[in-house]
Amino acid sequence: MLNVVVLVSGGGTNLQAIIDAIESGTITNTKIIGVISNNKKSYALERARNHGIENLCISPKDYETRAVFNEKFMEAVDGMNPDLIVLAGFLVVIPPKMIEKYRNRIINIHPSLIPSFCGTGYYGLKVHEAALKRGVKVAGATVHFVDEGTDTGPIILQQAVEVQNTDTPEVLQRRVMEQAEWKILPKAIDLIANGKVTVTDGMARVTD
Template sequence: MNKKVRIAVLVSGGGTNLQALIDAQKKEILKSGKIELVISNNSNAFALKRAEENNIPFEIIDKKNFEERLKEILQSHKIELIVLAGFTAVLPDNFVKYYDKRIINIHPSLIPSFCGKGFYGIKVHQAALKKGVKITGATTHFVNEIIDGGEIIMQKAVEVYEDDTAEKLQKRVMEFAEWIILPKSVEKVCEDIIEKIKIK
């Protein structure tokens, strides 16, 4: 049995990116890692239903003792890679340093455009339309202490149309960028982790 990297996906809302990862796992696009756990800071997140339907264990954590509890859960499940898929809480600096190059985030723009503090969800697409950009997209990156400041893993561009609303643009970026590069990025990082373990 080949080694698979144990993955935890952190979610706060609908879980469309979680679904993209689950689908990629079924199609073996994601084959070097396995989603072992879903964690949410929102007990009403629809993403938890997606986890349940796919027999993936899930945990709900609140703001109280957030960092300690999160670390505890991850360690008890022997998690090796953390994927932020629409997770709205900012992870503490100490936590990020502890899991250096082991946390991936997906951001709905081509970083360094429309990123950093205050840029998340639909706000990113509203800002892109306001600026009048002709090309936008999505970026996967490692998480460090700077919001959206970590090393870029992959990017994919998406065209902006003249009649776009923020909602239309958000849907296109998800479908033609986020759902494609997130599974590929997770697979790439899992491959790298396995390679490093072999070298050791």
């Protein structure tokens, strides 16, 4: 059984996609053992409560320094003893010590086809605004392992989504979530849970 902790800052739609996939059997051999948010008002915490999942808020705003927050944050994660950590719209920089400890056991969903529109400053609606401004014809999402860079870790899965001429950033964001994010994040978790993802020489390899 793969024990998963999900980290989320906002509404938790990707968290809900994971919960639904586990309950429907799309994700196998997996249990969400905890949800942590940096935002007390995150609806993701309510989603967790609705499904009987342990949840808590740990915010940098509640600590004098980022170093103290990082320490308390890592203590909370370690206390849940996860096999896999899933960043599902988590807008806090992961401490380097945590990345090192959980090497190739932290994954992130990013709303673009990496290496396009990723890195520092590219998150949420900003990604889709930039994509439309550039005039791309294809958008999408990427699931990747987390390393010390920003969106630079080994890529696990990607899914392309067609851009329409009438798209606004909000419309494109919704389509990318529905057609890409909510599909490949659960799929990646299921692949990992069943031993079908390995990392060699900085590249993730998926076997069916």
